[in-house]
Amino acid sequence: MKFCSYCGAAVVKRVPPGDSLPRWVCDQCGIVHYQNPLLVVGSIPVFEEKLLLCRRAIEPRYGYWTLPAGFMENAETAGQAALRETLEEAGARIELGPAFSLVSVPLVNQVHLFYRARLLDLEFKPGEESLEVALFEERDVPWEQIAFRTVGYTLRQWFADRAKGSFGFHSHDISAQ
Amino acid sequence: MKFCSYCGAAVVKRVPPGDSLPRWVCDQCGIVHYQNPLLVVGSIPVFEEKLLLCRRAIEPRYGYWTLPAGFMENAETAGQAALRETLEEAGARIELGPAFSLVSVPLVNQVHLFYRARLLDLEFKPGEESLEVALFEERDVPWEQIAFRTVGYTLRQWFADRAKGSFGFHSHDISAQ
Numbered sequence: 001m002k003f004c005s006y007c008g009a010a011v012v013k014r015v016p017p018g019d020s021l022p023r024w025v026c027d028q029c030g031i032v033h034y035q036n037p038l039l040v041v042g043s044i045p046v047f048e049e050k051l052l053l054c055r056r057a058i059e060p061r062y063g064y065w066t067l068p069a070g071f072m073e074n075a076e077t078a079g080q081a082a083l084r085e086t087l088e089e090a091g092a093r094i095e096l097g098p099a100f101s102l103v104s105v106p107l108v109n110q111v112h113l114f115y116r117a118r119l120l121d122l123e124f125k126p127g128e129e130s131l132e133v134a135l136f137e138e139r140d141v142p143w144e145q146i147a148f149r150t151v152g153y154t155l156r157q158w159f160a161d162r163a164k165g166s167f168g169f170h171s172h173d174i175s176a177q
Numbered sequence: 178m179k180f181c182s183y184c185g186a187a188v189v190k191r192v193p194p195g196d197s198l199p200r201w202v203c204d205q206c207g208i209v210h211y212q213n214p215l216l217v218v219g220s221i222p223v224f225e226e227k228l229l230l231c232r233r234a235i236e237p238r239y240g241y242w243t244l245p246a247g248f249m250e251n252a253e254t255a256g257q258a259a260l261r262e263t264l265e266e267a268g269a270r271i272e273l274g275p276a277f278s279l280v281s282v283p284l285v286n287q288v289h290l291f292y293r294a295r296l297l298d299l300e301f302k303p304g305e306e307s308l309e310v311a312l313f314e315e316r317d318v319p320w321e322q323i324a325f326r327t328v329g330y331t332l333r334q335w336f337a338d339r340a341k342g343s344f345g346f347h348s349h350d351i352s353a354q
Contacts, residue, residue, distance in 0.1 A: 003185035007208070010185075018305065021250070033182070036215050037249050039288060063221045072214050073198070073337035077281035077350045078288055102276055102290075104254035111216060111255055113279075126196065171276045173254045 006031050008082065037109045040080035040150075042069020042119040044158055050135035050153070052119055053067065055087050056147055057127035057131045057137045067114060067154065070129075082115045088132045092124035101157060112150040116158075119153045135160040149174050183208050214286045218258035218325075219246020220294040221335055222271050227312035228332070230297055231266050233324055234308045241324035244291060244331065245269065247306075267310045269301035278334060278347045280327040289327040293335075293344060308317045326351050 002011050002024055011071035016032050023124055044067055045052035053065045069087040071082040079096050080094040086092050097116030104111050119135075126133045135144075138159050146152045153172050161167040179188050179201055186205035193200055193209050201210040221244055222229035230242045245266040249258040256273050261347050263269050276292035281288050296312075303310045313319075315336050323329045340343040 003180055003182050005180050005182050006188075008180035008185050034248070035251050037251060038213050039216060072210070072288070074214060075283050076284040077278065077283050079281070079350065080283075080346070099279055099346065102279070103254065104256070106252050106254050106257075109251040111249070114232075153303075159345050169276065171256070173256065 003048040004029060004031060005033070032073065035109075037104075037106075039072040039078070039081075040069050040110050040112045041072045041078050041085065041114075042067045042112070043082045043086045043094055043115050044100060045086060045090070045104060045119040046156065047091055047119040047122065047135055050137055050142070051158070052090060052092060052124065052133065052135055053141075054126065055132045055134075056129065057126070058129050061147035063131065064145050065142050066147040066151050069112065069114065069151075078113055079115065082113075082117070086117065087127075089127045089130050090124050091127055092133070093120040094118060095120060098167070100167065101150075101154040101172065103153055103172045103174060105140045105150060105174045107175070112148075112154075114150075114154045115128055180204060181208060182210070212286075212290055214281075214283075216249040216255070216258075217246050217287050217289045218249045218255050218262065218292075219244045220259045220271055220292050221277060221291070221331065222261045222263060222267070222269055222272065222294045222296040222301065224227060224296040224312055227314055228318070228335070229269060229301065229310065229312055230310075230318075231303065231307040232309045233306065234303070235306050238324035241322050242319050243328050245289065246289065246328075248330075255290055256292065259294070261303050263294065264304075266304045267301050268304055269310070270297040271295060272297060275344070276346060277344065278296040278312075278331040278349065279350060280325075280330055280349045282327060282351045284352070289331075291331045297336065 004176045007029040040155035068086040070085040094117040181203035184206040245263040247262040271294040
């Protein structure tokens, strides 16, 4: 059972007038409670030839490695979200570059967006959601222990673009996580 | 007053443990009700030298011109959202190209994403949310009657890239709508 956040009455799932999909609708106050995908925004911090990764201290994927990223908040830009998440998870100060990858993950109702970034110093340290933070050369990346397919895709594209000497923007869909 | 969608009790705004921002929190069941930006996804449908625009039949910006776009839904990819919105608002069938622009609008907690697209035929017609749908050469674009700054930005970048003969990906922030 679910309840209306506006009036507290029970809500029911039905197709509202003029719509084509079932929604949570409040029969008391009439409000339709839409549910929409969340944006997860992060960065690809680079220092000389190395990439920064964080080892997760939280579920899902506790103990696995990831790029610093998290849910974008209201009242911030996507770029500000990338800076904030990088500081929160890796204690890392970066200069943001261009957007690099956009990956839809419809099974979990998320879109992941990563920016290229330059790590400004080596004073990084794990935040509350990270066990450790470290720099990796390409040959040392723990490919078998990457937390999410969106991150694996982004890392592979980044190394491929670096090898070509030219960075693009990459869109992708992941149909199963 | 707001209510918890899980248990129906009243929620209060306070900073949850381990967080830094005030959230709507339910004191009865403990659930934190996060609020996050919405993704608005659309397309830039092109037929020969002309762009497709829709004149809005709904508020906000009733009567103004826009690219076909709307809120991304759960369980779809960003590309599927662009195809669906283009069909719903303009009755237009398109072949989707690369992502073209990503614009953060923090004042309204939105991120707008537009894809390049090729209009497949001229059988378009206004959907319920459009008064009319038409093709425009660059010199005929109604610049003073464009509904949203995200759309104006995207159109200007698109014409600039076409003039250069090379299309890129463009990120932008709009700090006031």
